[in-house]
Amino acid sequence: MTEEELRGRVRALVAKVHPDRVDMHTFRGAQFDHGLALVNFPEGHGGLGLNPRMQAIVNDELQKSCKTTYDDLVINPIGIGMGMPTLLTYGSDEMKKQLLRRCYTGEDIWCQLFSEPGAGSDVAGLATRAERHGDEWVVNGQKVWTSLAHVSRWGMLLARCNPDVPKHEGLVYFLVDMQSPGVEVRPLYQITGEAEFNEVFFSDVRIPHGNVLGKVGQGWHVAITTLMNERTALGGGSSQRASGPIRILMGLWQERGKGRGEAGAVTRDRITRLYIESELLRATAARGRAAQRSGNPGPEGSVGKLAQAELYKRIWECCTDVMGADALTYEAGYELRRPRTEDRRDAVSMAKYQFLRSRANSIEGGTSEVMRNILGERVLGLPGEPRVDKAVAWKDIPR
Ligand SMILES: Cc1cc2nc3c(=O)[nH]c(=O)nc-3n(C[C@H](O)[C@H](O)[C@H](O)COP(=O)(O)OP(=O)(O)OC[C@H]3O[C@@H](n4cnc5c(N)ncnc54)[C@H](O)[C@@H]3O)c2cc1C
Structure with a gap:
């Protein structure tokens, strides 16, 4: 698609649904349906399969013709910057259909439930436990520094499903509905006086097996996708x-x-x-x-x-x-x-x-x-740090 064709597509969107005249969710929903949300995403999922740099053309054309413009990273920073690429890479078609559009419009805010009191930089060492019971998982544990958990509908949750293997191999990655019974969110006080982030407690939270992203035991690979997108967004x-x-x-x-x-x-x-x-x-x-x-x-x-x-x-x-x-x-x-x-x-x-x-x-x-x-x-390919716990079962690592 040429630049002029893409600009024409933006003008057609604005002629049909103008952001100055409708609410944010309606406009962004229409933008998603026209493939102009994240142009590098595939058709039908908010994009047109284009090079990501062409998103700047969409934004430029919108700025020219509308007073009301939206910033993805203000509306739903974690959902759009990290959740959408992760879901696109690992989610089922059903999950993509159900969640991508609402994430983009800002109807569903997302949060990232990785860090724990004993696992930040070494997030693979986390202790939140997930046990499978038939078609469901039962999760118990605590997360910390969870930005936006207090307003989130969905959380990207990394938990331990197998303590008997080395730490990176025993993880599972879920999308958890933050309104599930047993999820408790408590604010944390920051130096600015604000509580952007929270502690989140999981007490016997039940998550359907269908909400697992990627394979059970390979949650680390999914988490890396989220983290790489986070670094690029930040x-x-x-x-x-x-x-x-x-x-x-x-x-x-x-x-x-x-x-x-x-x-x-x-x-x-x-x-x-x-x-x-x-x-x-x-x-x-x-x-x-x-x-x-x-x-x-x-x-x-x-x-x-x-x-x-x-x-x-x-x-x-x-x-x-x-x-x-x-x-x-x-x-x-x-x-x-x-x-x-x-x-x-x-x-x-x-x-x-x-x-x-x-x-x-x-x-x-x-x-x-x-x-x-x-x-x-x-x-740079420099020698790595010594990692003495790499081949040790998680349950045997001293802590
Ligand atoms: C504003 C804010 C928002 C956040 N939002 C989220 C969120 O939404 N979701 C989420 O899951 N987490 C979130 N975090 C948590 C963040 O990812 C962790 O704080 C971060 O990864 C560091 O972990 P830690 O705080 O446990 O520090 P530690 O890992 O305990 O680190 C302590 C110190 O040791 C150093 N250190 C640790 N390991 C090494 C090493 N191998 N080599 C050299 N130095 C090392 C660190 O650089 C640091 O100076 C947020 C944090 C902040 C400040």
Whole structure:
């Protein structure tokens, strides 16, 4: 399909169902049905089987003709960024039919139930237990740091089905209905005052066998697909030149008189370097997207994840330095609440919030240390870390 044909298809969609005149679910449902949701997905599943970079053409055409535009990663970040590719790769046709469209429209929010109190970086060591009882599984255990669990309908759950084999071999991957009896979600308090994430407890939760993704005992392979897509989603950079965090930093710099004398020159130099790094990140992410013809991303996705996490922390730190003493107050307060964007409408409140929130960038989706390990071992081919528990049955690993 040529660019012009694709643009024509977007115009036909908007002529039929205009986002400025209908609600979000109706418009996004129509976008999915026209194959314009994720163009790299197959026809009938929200796409047209095109190169993923052609999604930018769809977004550009929508921005030209509509005031109302939607950001997938705001509407359903985990569902669209990680759940949809995993379901497309491993789900049955029935599951795809039932779940993909509602995930894209935002009717069903998704969460990722991997991390546990004793298993984060070493997620394959997890202890949540799944036992098969006929056509059902019974799950018991605890997850932690589960973003959006409090608003989710579906969870991607990784659990242990066989403790007698090495840790990576005894896992099973489910889609769990978060409204099932026995699922309990409790908020966790973050440095920003917000509770984006939660603890989730499973007490005798029954899951139909039909909700298993991939093969029983091969949950690790399915989890890798989710994690690779997560890293790519978290390391995508900004879509336009000088946008995102660097734009806020440059705005604050302009507004606050740019400093004077040597101190001003040093800050200007710092901002210039951060600008160059932002552009490098954007170009690298764009090149990565262009190279990805189809299928799921590989370990190279860790480059963007690592670079973005470390860069964004430095940009928000620079913002607080530019704001000086003004950065010391935090109007939003620290009382426990669920995320609310109204606290950060202007650049100053956004920068204060992000200075705190960006601490999590180098932890969520895999820490920067773990990204470096992946890049060293799987991209550069350096010697691996010693893994003494690799061939040991999970139940015999000391913990
Ligand atoms: C904001 C936020 C949202 C999150 N959302 C989710 C979610 O929705 N679902 C979910 O399942 N999880 C989620 N997480 C959890 C996240 O994936 C884990 O926090 C992360 O993988 C690290 O695990 P951990 O916290 O157990 O730290 P640990 O694994 O205990 O790590 C502690 C420290 O040791 C270092 N370390 C560990 N292993 C190695 C190694 N092999 N080499 C070098 N250094 C190492 C780490 O880098 C870190 O500095 C979220 C986390 C955050 C902060």
